[in-house]
Amino acid sequence: xxxxxxxxxxxxxxxxxxxxxxxxxxxxxxxxxxxxxxxxxxxxxxxxxxxxxxxxxxxxxxxxxxxxxxxxxxxxxxxxxxxxxxxxxxxxxxxxxxxxxxxxxxxxxxxxxxxxxxxxxxxxxxxxxxxxxxxxxxxxxxxxxxxxxxxxxxxxxxxxxxxxxxxxxxxxxxxxxxxxxxxxxxxxxxxxxxxxxxxxxxxxxxxxxxxxxxxxxxxxxxxxxxxxxxxxxxxxxxxxxxxxxxxxxxxxxxxxxxxxxxxxxxxxxxxxxxxxxxxxxxxxxxxxxxxxxxxxxxxxxxxxxxxxxxxxxxxxxxxxxxxxxxxxxxxxxxxxxxxxxxxxxxxxxxxxxxxxxxxxxxxxxxxxxxxxxxxxxxxxxxxxxxxxxxxxxxxxxxxxxxxxxxxxxxxxxxxxxxxxxxxxxxxxxxxxxxxx
Numbered sequence: 001x002x003x004x005x006x007x008x009x010x011x012x013x014x015x016x017x018x019x020x021x022x023x024x025x026x027x028x029x030x031x032x033x034x035x036x037x038x039x040x041x042x043x044x045x046x047x048x049x050x051x052x053x054x055x056x057x058x059x060x061x062x063x064x065x066x067x068x069x070x071x072x073x074x075x076x077x078x079x080x081x082x083x084x085x086x087x088x089x090x091x092x093x094x095x096x097x098x099x100x101x102x103x104x105x106x107x108x109x110x111x112x113x114x115x116x117x118x119x120x121x122x123x124x125x126x127x128x129x130x131x132x133x134x135x136x137x138x139x140x141x142x143x144x145x146x147x148x149x150x151x152x153x154x155x156x157x158x159x160x161x162x163x164x165x166x167x168x169x170x171x172x173x174x175x176x177x178x179x180x181x182x183x184x185x186x187x188x189x190x191x192x193x194x195x196x197x198x199x200x201x202x203x204x205x206x207x208x209x210x211x212x213x214x215x216x217x218x219x220x221x222x223x224x225x226x227x228x229x230x231x232x233x234x235x236x237x238x239x240x241x242x243x244x245x246x247x248x249x250x251x252x253x254x255x256x257x258x259x260x261x262x263x264x265x266x267x268x269x270x271x272x273x274x275x276x277x278x279x280x281x282x283x284x285x286x287x288x289x290x291x292x293x294x295x296x297x298x299x300x301x302x303x304x305x306x307x308x309x310x311x312x313x314x315x316x317x318x319x320x321x322x323x324x325x326x327x328x329x330x331x332x333x334x335x336x337x338x339x340x341x342x343x344x345x346x347x348x349x350x351x352x353x354x355x356x357x358x359x360x361x362x363x364x365x366x367x368x369x370x371x372x373x374x375x376x377x378x379x380x381x382x383x384x385x386x387x388x389x390x391x392x393x394x395x396x397x398x399x400x401x402x403x404x405x406x407x408x409x410x411x412x413x414x415x416x417x418x419x420x421x422x423x424x425x426x427x428x429x430x431x432x433x434x435x436x
Contacts, residue, residue, distance in 0.1 A: 057203040070332040071372035077322025078376025078405040084385030085401040094393040102177050104297040109263040109283050112290045120290040126283040135271025140175045141260035142166040145221030145250045149243045151206045161205040164242045167250035175264050176236045183228030191246025197228040201240040220254045236297040269327030326412035333420035356423035365417020373409030
C-alpha cells in the first residue's frame with residue numbers, strides 16, 4: 001500500500017467526507033521551535049468538537065436504516081415517559097382549575113351511627129346552629145323522603161331505577177355549585193307544590209330530556225311536574241341520581257319527618273379548618289361522635305392520588321422501553337466496530353490515536369441517542385397535546401420532563417457506547433487490517 005492508497009483508503013471504506021479527512025490531517029503536527037530531528041516527530045492533535053460531530057455524523061450516515069431503527073427504540077421510550085408525565089400533569093391542572101371554579105370550602109355534615117349500630121339523625125335545628133358559626137357563609141340541607149319515582153304509574157314498584165327522592169331547601173343550588181341544564185330551580189312557590197327537579201343521571205334513567213309543564217313523573221303515588229334538570233354536580237355527585245322536591249311538600253304530602261340527612265356548608269377559605277373542627281359538636285351537641293364530616297373536594301383530590309399508582313406503572317414501562325432502546329444503541333455500536341475494523345486500522349495507521357478512535361465511536365453513540373431523544377420529545381409532546389385536546393384539558397408538559405428525557409438519552413448513549421468505543425480503540429492497525 002503506497003502513500004496515495006493510504007490517503008484515499010478511509011474515504012472509500014468508511015464513506016466519510018472532507019471533514020473527516022481534514023480532521024485526520026490535523027492529527028499530526030510538528031513541534032515548533034525544536035531541532036530538525038524533533039520537527040519530524042509526529043505529535044497527535046486533539047479533535048475539535050466540530051470535527052468529532054462531523055466524523056460521528058459521517059459514520060451514522062453510512063448506515064441510515066440501522067440508525068433509524070436504533071434511534072426509534074430510544075424515541076419510543078422517551079415518548080412513553082413524556083406522555084405519561086404530560087398527561088398526568090395536564091389532568092392535575094384540569095383538576096386544579098375545576099376545584100378553583102367549584103371551590104374547596106364546601107363541607108358536608110351527615111348523621112352517623114350510634115354505638116349500637118343504629119342510624120342516628122341530625123336535629124332539625126342543626127341548620128340554624130351551623131349557620132351561626134363564625135366563618136360560615138351559607139348552609140342548606142337535603143333530607144331523605146320515603147318515596148320512589150317512576151316514569152309513569154304502570155311501571156312495577158321494584159323497577160324504580162335506584163333513584164332517591166330528597167327534600168331540599170331552595171338555596172341548595174348556590175351552596176353546592178350546581179347549575180341547571182334545562183328548566184328552573186325550585187323557589188318558595190314551587191317548593192310547596194308537586195314539582196320536582198331531576199339530577200342529570202336520574203333524568204337519563206327516566207328517559208326525560210327536557211323539563212316543562214307537560215313533563216311529569218309518578219312520585220310517591222302521585223304525579224309531579226318536572227320543572228328542571230340539573231347538570232352533573234362534581235362536588236356532590238349523589239345529587240345526579242336524585243329527584244329533588246320542596247321541603248314543605250315533602251312534609252305535607254309524602255310523610256317526610258323533617259330531619260336533614262345532608263347539611264351542606266360553605267365557609268370562608270381561611271376558616272375551613274376552624275369550622276370543620278366545631279361542626280360535629282354544633283350540629284349535634286348531645287352526640288357529636290355520631291356526626292360525619294367530609295370535604296367533597298378531598299374526594300376529587302383522593303381520586304387524583306389514586307391515579308398516581310397507574311402513572312407510576314406507566315413510567316416504569318416507559319423506563320423499560322428506554323432501557324431496551326439503550327441496548328439497541330449498544331448493539332448497533334458493537335456491530336459497527338466489527339464491520340469497520342478496516343477503517344479503524346487505516347485511521348490508526350494514518351496517525352489517529354486510541355483516544356481519537358474512542359472519541360469517534362463514543363460521539364456516534366451520543367449523536368444516535370440525541371436523535372432518538374429529540375424524536376421522543378416531539379412524539380411525546382404530540383401525544384399529550386392530542387389526548388389533552390380530546391379530553392378538553394389544558395396541555396401541560398413540564399420543562400423538567402423534556403430536559404430530563406434528553407439528559408437521560410445522552411446518559412444512556414454514553415453508557416451504551418462506552419464498551420464499543422473502548423473496544424475499537426484497542427484494535428492495533430496491523431490486527432485490524434489483517435482481519436479485514
